Amino acid sequence: MNLRIISFLAALLISSVCGTQYLFSAYSTKLAERLDFSSIQINTIGSAANYGVYLGKPIFGYVADNFxxxxxxxxxxxxxxxYFCLAMTYEGNLTPSFLLCAFYMFIAGMASAAGLMSSLVIVAKNVTSFRGISLGAPIALSGLSAAIFSELNNIWFQDDTYHFLLFLATSTGLCILIGSWFLIVVPPPIINRETTVVSFEEGNSSSCNHNSEIIEQNNKFEDTPLLQNKVKEEINIGGWDFINNNDAKLLAITMFFFSGAGLMYINNVGTIIKSLYFSHSSDLSVLPPIYELQNSHVFVLSIFSCLGRLSIGFISDMARLLLKIPRLTFFILSGVWIFLAQLLIIFYVDDLYKLMVVTxxxxxxxxxxYAITPIIISEWFGIKNFGSNWGIIACVPAFGGQLFNLLFGYNNDQRQRSDCLFYKKNKQ
Structure with a gap:
């Protein structure tokens, strides 16, 4: 098999296990119950995984750009x-400290960022055409990670959180290790220049033109941008110029709120399901177990995240080409979807069946x-420092997610205290 194809498949294998931080809701409530963590503490642990991913991206983006x-x-x-240390803590073999658990999730997130960024850079080096599709595939697969593992959790582990965490540790580690052996930069094919000269001397103009095109393509191998736009190739904004750029600041601030609200729901959907489950008016015996509902929502989140990543690049390309609609429109539209979800959960959701629409x-x-933002960055600021620029913007959600998660945790803790006091008062 072609080495380039093998390397691309290795990148897909690694990417498929680099989005497991979105799986947290599938086992967060069990972790909180077993280790007696409050909502704020369990939200801090969930946010730590996001911190690891998002803060790791600028580091590994810089490494990718320069090395x-x-x-x-x-x-x-x-x-x-x-993940192994988290499983041992859950089982009681390690100190049940929420700060240590947050550290375990943080380093798992950092590893995910390293795996994904390395995969994207090597794919970009190996694939000189259709880079949008070739880069979109590993990005989409990383969004599908949670769906894959939540379904495996449903089928194989069900309510066995300890063994599921052990499986998560082993499978993610092995997939990245195996993929790393085959994840290589494949040099471009060497052109036989003598053949080109002979063809020219014999007057074979079509062969000469063909070989010239190949040589020209290979000369541009390292510098071909993701988007074929000669005007944009000249743009090169990075470092402090990027940080001080007003457009970059506006993009970062908007990303803070959009992603923060989204991460709040992703990290806490398990808690929301649990609250709705016990407040359900009908007989609880007719409902599936809580873990099945949690895994189902994680699965649907992951599937639609993957669909969103795959579709938006193509749709925005067609819209800009045919209707002259700028990509920024689709960035705003992504925030509209998340905002509508928040409105639905406030004014529409009152039972478990309606929650799936929000998910x-x-x-x-x-x-x-997460698909449209890197494309916008590559167009607005150039591709020479794309890894570093996208890494800087990609770390913003860690702060937005932490703020919104803390707000959710504080509100949930206060609500539980009020319910407890109300119950005690009525009992007396």
Whole structure:
């Protein structure tokens, strides 16, 4: 098999396990119950995984821009250690400290960022045409990680959180380790220049033109942008110029609120399901177990996030080409999906059956957001510093997610205290 294809498949394998931070809601309530963590503490643990991913992206983006793609062998061991230690803590074999649990999730997130960024850089180096599609595939697969593992949790582990966390540690570590062996930069084919000269001397103009085109393509191998736009190729804004750029600041602030609201729901949908489950008016015996509902929502979130990532690039391309609609419109639209989800959960959702609509909106909007933003960055600021620029913007959601998660945790803790006091008062 062609080495380029093998390397691309290895990138897909690694990417498919680099989005497991979105799986947290599938086991967060069990973790909180077993270790007696409050809502704020469990939200801090969930946010730590996001911090690891988002703060890791600027680091590994910079490394990718300046040193090229590297095989992420170390990421395999780090992600294994993170989830393995979390499983041992859950089982009672390690100190049940929420700060240590947050650290375990943080390093697992860092490993995910390293694996994904390395995969994207090597794919970009190996694929000189259709880069939008080739880069979109690993990005979409990373969004599908949670769906894959939540379904496996449903089928194989059901309510066995300890063994599921062990499986998560082993499978993610092995996939990144195996993929790293085959994740290589394949040099462009060497052109036989003598053949070109002979063809020219014989007057074979078609052969000469063909070989000239190949040579020209290979000369542009390292510098071909994701978007074929000669005007945009000249743009090169990075470093402090990027940080001080007003457009970049506006993009970062908007990303803070859009992604923060989305991450709040993603990290806490398990808690929301649990609250709605016990407030359900009908007989609880007719409802599926809580873990099945949690896994179902994580699965749907992941599926629609993947669909959002796959579709928005093509749709925005066609809209700009045929209707002259700028890509920024679709960035705003992604925020509209997430905002509508928040309105639905306030004014529409009053039972478990209606919550799935919110999950679909958040998943699709979040997927749109994470696919359209890097494209906008590459067009507005150039591709020479794309890894570093996207890494800087990609770390903003860690802060937005933390703020919104803390607000949710504080509100949930206050609500539980009021319900408890109300129950005691009525009992007396």
């Amino acid at each position: 090229g793609g590297k095989r992420p062998f170390f990421a395999a061991f780090i992600i294994f250690i993170g 679909i909106f958040v998943g699709f909007g979040f997927g749109n957001l």
